[in-house]
Amino acid sequence: MEDFSCDVLIIGGGNAALCAALCARENHQNVIVLETSPKDWRGGNSQHTRNLRSMHIQPTDVLSDSYSEDEFWEDVWRVSGGETNEEYARFVISQTPQIIQWAKSHGVRFQPSLGGTLQLGRTNAFFLGGGKALLNAYYKRAEQLGIKIFYEHEAIDLHIQEDECKYILVKDKIVNKVSQWRAKTYIVASGGFESNLDWLKEAWGQKADNFLIRGTKYNQGLMLKALIKEGAKILGSPTQGHMVAIDARAPKYDGGIVSRVDCVSLGIVVNKNAKRFYDEGEDFWPKRYAIWGRLVANQPEEIAYSITDSKVLDKYMPSLFPPIIAESISDLAKKLKLDEIILKQTLNDYNQKVVAGNFNHTILDDCKTKGLEIEKTHWAQKIDTPPFYCYPLRPGITFTYLGVGVTKQAEVIKQNGEVCKNLFAAGEIMAGNILSKGYVAGFGMSIGSVFGRIAGISAANFNTKRGW
Amino acid sequence: MEANIQNEQEIYELAKQSCTICNSCRYCEGFCAVFPAMESRRDFKYQDIDYLANLCHQCGECFYACQYAPPHEFNVNIPSQFGDIRAITYEKFAFGAKFGKFFNKNGFFASSVLMLCIFVLFLLVFYWNHWNLSRISYKGNFYEVLPYEVMVGVFSVVGILVLGSIAIGFMNFFSSLKEKEKINLICVFQGIFDALSLKYLGGYHHEGCTYSQNSRSNTRKYFHHFAFYGFLFCFVATCLGGFYDHFLHQSAPYAFLSAPKLFGTFGGIFLCIGTLGLFVLKLKMDKRLKSLKSMGMDYAFIFSLFIVSLSGLCLMLLRKNDGAMVFLVLFHLSAVLALFLIMPYGKFIHGFYRIAALIKYALETKKS
Ligand SMILES: Cc1cc2nc3c(=O)[nH]c(=O)nc-3n(C[C@H](O)[C@H](O)[C@H](O)COP(=O)(O)OP(=O)(O)OC[C@H]3O[C@@H](n4cnc5c(N)ncnc54)[C@H](O)[C@@H]3O)c2cc1C
Ligand code: SF4
Ligand code: SF4
Numbered sequence: 001m002e003d004f005s006c007d008v009l010i011i012g013g014g015n016a017a018l019c020a021a022l023c024a025r026e027n028h029q030n031v032i033v034l035e036t037s038p039k040d041w042r043g044g045n046s047q048h049t050r051n052l053r054s055m056h057i058q059p060t061d062v063l064s065d066s067y068s069e070d071e072f073w074e075d076v077w078r079v080s081g082g083e084t085n086e087e088y089a090r091f092v093i094s095q096t097p098q099i100i101q102w103a104k105s106h107g108v109r110f111q112p113s114l115g116g117t118l119q120l121g122r123t124n125a126f127f128l129g130g131g132k133a134l135l136n137a138y139y140k141r142a143e144q145l146g147i148k149i150f151y152e153h154e155a156i157d158l159h160i161q162e163d164e165c166k167y168i169l170v171k172d173k174i175v176n177k178v179s180q181w182r183a184k185t186y187i188v189a190s191g192g193f194e195s196n197l198d199w200l201k202e203a204w205g206q207k208a209d210n211f212l213i214r215g216t217k218y219n220q221g222l223m224l225k226a227l228i229k230e231g232a233k234i235l236g237s238p239t240q241g242h243m244v245a246i247d248a249r250a251p252k253y254d255g256g257i258v259s260r261v262d263c264v265s266l267g268i269v270v271n272k273n274a275k276r277f278y279d280e281g282e283d284f285w286p287k288r289y290a291i292w293g294r295l296v297a298n299q300p301e302e303i304a305y306s307i308t309d310s311k312v313l314d315k316y317m318p319s320l321f322p323p324i325i326a327e328s329i330s331d332l333a334k335k336l337k338l339d340e341i342i343l344k345q346t347l348n349d350y351n352q353k354v355v356a357g358n359f360n361h362t363i364l365d366d367c368k369t370k371g372l373e374i375e376k377t378h379w380a381q382k383i384d385t386p387p388f389y390c391y392p393l394r395p396g397i398t399f400t401y402l403g404v405g406v407t408k409q410a411e412v413i414k415q416n417g418e419v420c421k422n423l424f425a426a427g428e429i430m431a432g433n434i435l436s437k438g439y440v441a442g443f444g445m446s447i448g449s450v451f452g453r454i455a456g457i458s459a460a461n462f463n464t465k466r467g468w
Numbered sequence: 469m470e471a472n473i474q475n476e477q478e479i480y481e482l483a484k485q486s487c488t489i490c491n492s493c494r495y496c497e498g499f500c501a502v503f504p505a506m507e508s509r510r511d512f513k514y515q516d517i518d519y520l521a522n523l524c525h526q527c528g529e530c531f532y533a534c535q536y537a538p539p540h541e542f543n544v545n546i547p548s549q550f551g552d553i554r555a556i557t558y559e560k561f562a563f564g565a566k567f568g569k570f571f572n573k574n575g576f577f578a579s580s581v582l583m584l585c586i587f588v589l590f591l592l593v594f595y596w597n598h599w600n601l602s603r604i605s606y607k608g609n610f611y612e613v614l615p616y617e618v619m620v621g622v623f624s625v626v627g628i629l630v631l632g633s634i635a636i637g638f639m640n641f642f643s644s645l646k647e648k649e650k651i652n653l654i655c656v657f658q659g660i661f662d663a664l665s666l667k668y669l670g671g672y673h674h675e676g677c678t679y680s681q682n683s684r685s686n687t688r689k690y691f692h693h694f695a696f697y698g699f700l701f702c703f704v705a706t707c708l709g710g711f712y713d714h715f716l717h718q719s720a721p722y723a724f725l726s727a728p729k730l731f732g733t734f735g736g737i738f739l740c741i742g743t744l745g746l747f748v749l750k751l752k753m754d755k756r757l758k759s760l761k762s763m764g765m766d767y768a769f770i771f772s773l774f775i776v777s778l779s780g781l782c783l784m785l786l787r788k789n790d791g792a793m794v795f796l797v798l799f800h801l802s803a804v805l806a807l808f809l810i811m812p813y814g815k816f817i818h819g820f821y822r823i824a825a826l827i828k829y830a831l832e833t834k835k836s
Contacts, residue, residue, distance in 0.1 A: 040539055047535050050495055109672065111498050128672060129533030130495030136532055136682070256535055258492045258542075318510050319492045320542075 006032040006148070007468065008459045009183035011155040011168065011223055013037065014044035015131070016427025016448035016455075017189035018138035021147050022106060023456025024187075029463060031147045032183070034170060036154035036190075037218045042135065044191050045215035045399060045428065045444075048256040049131035051124035052449065053442030054096035062100065062110040062125040069093050072123075079438035088434045091408060092443075092450045099449045100125055107137035124442040131445075155190065156222050158423075160230040163414075165423040184468050185422040185459040188412070189452060192400035192428045193221020194241065195253065200397070203238035210302035212246060212396045217253040224402065224429060232420075233405035233413045235432035242439045243293030246396035248303060249321045261391045262316040264292065265379050266361065267308030268350055269393070271299040274333070274343040276350070281368065281378035290439060297395040304393040305336055307347075309385045315361050323389035332388050351382045399444065403432030410455035422462055424455040479552045479761075480514050486544045487512045487520065489536055496530040500668040501829050502546070503530075508832060518560075519645045521553035522818075522825035525669050527677035527688075528757045538756070551759025558765070558817050561640040563633035571813040575764030579772055579814070583806035590798040593618065610720065613797045626808050633812040634820060642824040649831045659827030663819065666692055680753040688749055695742025695773065696819070701735025702780065721787060733784065739777035743770050762815070769815035776803045 008024040010017050013035030025031045035042050055072045056063050072093045076084055100110070109128040113121050120126075127134045142149065156178065157169040167180045193199050195217045200208040228234055250259030265285045271277050278295050282288055296304045326332035329347055333340035349372065357366035359381055367380045403425075405413040410424040427448035434447060490496065490506055497503040501523045509516055526547040536542035559569050571578050594613060611619070662668070669689045671677035676686040708728040712718045722729045747770050779800040786792040811817065 109675075127495075128498050129529070130493075130535060132535050133495075133533035140683070251541060254535070254540060256493075257495075258489050258536070260492075314510070317492060318488065320489055 004183050005181050006030045007184045007463050008032070008187060008456070009168065009181060009185070010034065010187045010189060012044065012189035012191060012427070013042045013149070013151075014189065014191060014427060014448070015046035015049070015135065015138075015445055016429075016452035017187070018135065018142060019449050019452030020187045020189055020424075020426050020456035020459070021142055022138065022145070023453045024460050025142070025145045025147050025456075027457060027460030027464075029460050031142075032181075033142070033147060033149045034153040034155055034181075035149060035151050036173070036220075037151065037216070039151045041216070041218065042139070042151065043132060043216075044219055045194075046448070047130075047132040047135055048215050048254070049127070049134075049445050050257065051120065051126045051442045052096070052099065052445035053124050053440060054100055054446065055093050056097055059113065060100075062113050063122065064113045065122045067123050072096075075123075075440050076435070076443065079440050080435055081437060083435075083437045085434055088408070092434060092447050095450045096446050099446065099453075102453065103134070103449070106141050108134045109137070120441065154222065155188075156226075158186070158188075158223065158226045158230065160232070160414075160420060160423065163418050163421050165420060184463050184466070185424065187410075187424045187426060187455045187459055188223045188227070188404075188429055189425070189427045189448075189455070190223045190429060191216070191219035191221075192241070192431075193219060193224050193238075193402065194397045194400045195219040196221045199238065204297070207297055207302055210394060211243075211297070212248075212250050212255060212259070212394050213253045214244070214246065214250075214255055214259065214396045214398050215253070219399075219428075221400075224404070227404050227412070227425075231415050233415050233417075235403050235405050236401040236436045238400065238402045240402065240432075240436055241400040242290060242398035243297065243395050244289045244398060245292035245296045245304070245393040247319065247321050248392035248394040250394075250396065255396070258320040259396065260289070261306060261319060261393060263308050263312070263389075263391060264289070264306050264393075266312040266315055267306055267383055268347075268376065269304050269306045270338070270343065270346055271304050272301050272338070274338040274346055276346060276372075276374050277304075279375060279377055281376045281380055283364070283378075286441075292393070293395045293397075296393050302395060305338070306391045306393055307332070307383060308389050309383045310387055310389070311381060311385050312361075313389065319391075321391075323391055325387045325389055327386050327388075329388065332390060336390060336392070347383060350376070350380075351384060354380050354382050398439075399428050399431075401432045401436055403428070403430045406430045406433055406451070408454075409458045410451050411458065422459075424458055426451040426455040476556055479549070479556065480517055482543070483517050483521070483549045483553050484512045485542075486546060486549055487517065489542055489544050490530075490546070493536070495535075496533060498672055499529045499533075500525065500527070500671075501826070502550075505829055505832065515644050517553055518557045518641070519825055519828055521550040522557060522641075522821045523668070523829060524550040524554075525677070525679075526551050526757060526759070527669065527671065527679045528682070528754060529671060529678045529684075531757055532678055532682050545756065547757045548759050551757075552761040554818065554821070555759065555762035555765060557641065557821060558815075559813065561637050561644065562813050562817070563636040563640075564812075567813060571765075571810060573764075575766075575768040575814065576771065577764075579768040579806060579810050582809060583772070583775075583802050586805050587799060587802035590614065590802055594794065594798060610797050613794050614801065619801070622805065623808075626805060630808050630811050634817065637812055637817060638820045638824060641821055642827070645824060645828045646831075649828070649835070652831060652834065655830035655834055656827050658830040659825075660823055662826045662830070663823045664696075679757075680749045682754065687745070691742050691745030691749065693742070694738045695746060698735045698738025698740070698742050698777065699773065701731045702739060702777065703735075705729070705732035705735055729784075732780065736777045736781040736784070739773060740781065743774040743777065746770055747774070765815045768810070772803065772807045772810070776800070776807055779803055 007029040008031045010021050010033045021031050021033050055067050055069050057066050076089050111126040111128050152173040154171045155168050156171050159166045165186045167182045170181045171178045246259040247261050265281050269280050329344050330340050333343045353369040353371045355370050359367050364378050369376045369380050406425050412420040412423045412425050431447050528547050530546050531537055534544050536544040666689050676684045679688045705728045783796040783800050
């Protein structure tokens, strides 16, 4: 008999990992979870989330109206510009209603569907207390069920021989010791590589120095690297990811939701040269904020400035950092260290080309500019009422798409098409099977939950079939 | 003094920053009244912070759920930061704020010393009256120990003073919150009802909250109910006693099944259970949720309530024993008197501030 540390060894401590751990345990497996972070930081990007997207045919206690599989699928198709896998996407979508039930039965609580500020209440179910509360519930259940959790244990390599994973190398960060861990089955749920600055730089070049990482600092992509090395099938390109424009003053890591800026569509955005570079009023902000990350990333020094005036102050959500306030445009230029003459010119040009309309921020209104090189097509109002307000913007990476190919049983596929029998993947690390571009809010947690559960069950089934 | 003001400002600024973060995060809406109240504001003045802090029960739920809780550099820790603010509001709005400040700083020590002083004073009065009587039997009559006039005199004067200063403190606080709102009777009742039923101490859907460690239960709510209603029963018992004595001319001791006795006995037992439970919970409490500023005050309050109820119960049991009775009567009365005296400055006032905040909350939610 071989000497295994456990039946199912899970790498990662986020939503996908915990879903997998609980399912494997409930199928009578001995489960170990390796989380590279200390306990206080556990849960990767999942601790920053606030909802998951779910189809439903009638209103439920946590979702209003109805949201059919087809509508959900069309939303996914639209944002990805068709670059998605219909079979896998529908596979996940169709299982979302069970996910919510399952989460509830494991102690996760959701906001009632009629919450005041939650406009997404039809398509997305909001966690009461957010993702960290969700994780707390899962961790608590895991401890009750006897799942062993090792914090500050980082998987640094794995070894695949033919169609099986033989061991992983684990670094115990507390005593700084590396050892081989062997299990009957392995589930990799260690997220993307978005926290790895060197890797980002490899993909993006020098620009990446000015990127902010919205989530955890622990998703270093070590398992992704190991899987590439061991010949797993890799999907997507390292430059694909979810990138949004966020407040430039946010910390390098873990700024999370509060670093978002909501006023872009209400004013104009200029770059380091004090020039506009894109139509700020193209569409509603929630539908556009994800393209602005890339837009800003492609401006000189990867920075931009969203400028509004006092007329629209109450039209957007307050955010963490106070806006930079100035009584005049020259004053603003000085504070932002922009060229005063050009900034004035840009504003003048813009103000002169605004055509009067009925301003209404809740619809695609008829306030626009006419005659500019780069028009603003909605919500264009003159910026002429001091004080002026500015939020500096930087690209903020949410997550990367580069991932590993899996079957619908969550088994890792190799480049040569073979399937690894005892190695499974779930969550961000395999989201590339479904999405390679674009993102609908809340889909990440849906994919991670569905595939996390499948991975846990598949691992248990594999062990049972082997007679272990 | 300088340093103190500085320090207060820092505490407010810290709480303000946390509120700003919460307000753009909003993950915790649904836990309690604090978050909806935050969301109806864009920025936070100190008086808003006072208001929000007095809506908070320091239950910890939002701390454990917070992605920005320490060690995150944003350092969002609502239960602890609001605990500090509450301690500041209690002294800021109290009548005779100087005394409040002194007391709050030395909560536990000050109330113990106060109690001892009163006790010694009562002992002196007692010996003054009894120095020439070698040994008499009191037959369980308290007034033999401390003359009726002394007792009623001292307690009515102190009672009136205390009620007055509590009322002034409450009005100070409430008027600082209320701004332009018109008082509406329904909202007032709503606020009082929510306070008396400890609505938000029950957490989301009455599932309990995460006090004292990160697991959910309603224990704290039950102990609080025991303590509060126990206190109320004792209060009723005392009033009934006075009424029987003064108007019905039936003097103590009363039969076990008489109203004052029943209220007193059960009130005393409830109060003992409640304060003991709250004390244990507080000891067990996750230290990250603690507010150092209010700690001493909290313990002083729980402790003095416990002493009052315990000595009351002992007195009832041992009133036939002359030696014990003298000692116990004097001790119990000193404890009650000390409790009264610190009421406007100590944790006791939190109930009134909570009511004020909840009335304000009811007014606000009605408006929107
Ligand atoms: C700010 C922000 C907000 C978001 N909001 C939402 C939302 O509202 N809804 C939604 O659906 N999605 C949201 N997302 C995306 C969502 O976070 C991800 O899709 C989802 O969390 C992925 O889950 P996961 O378990 O795969 O990865 P993670 O939750 O990131 O977990 C990865 C885990 O693996 C650990 N780990 C990494 N490497 C190793 C290693 N070598 N050894 C051991 N452990 C390792 C990490 O510490 C971490 O615990 C958001 C992302 C961010 C950054
Ligand atoms: S306590 Fe933390 S998670 Fe909750 S609303 Fe505030 S910032 Fe957000
Ligand atoms: S500690 Fe509890 S009562 Fe206080 S704000 Fe947080 S959830 Fe509300």
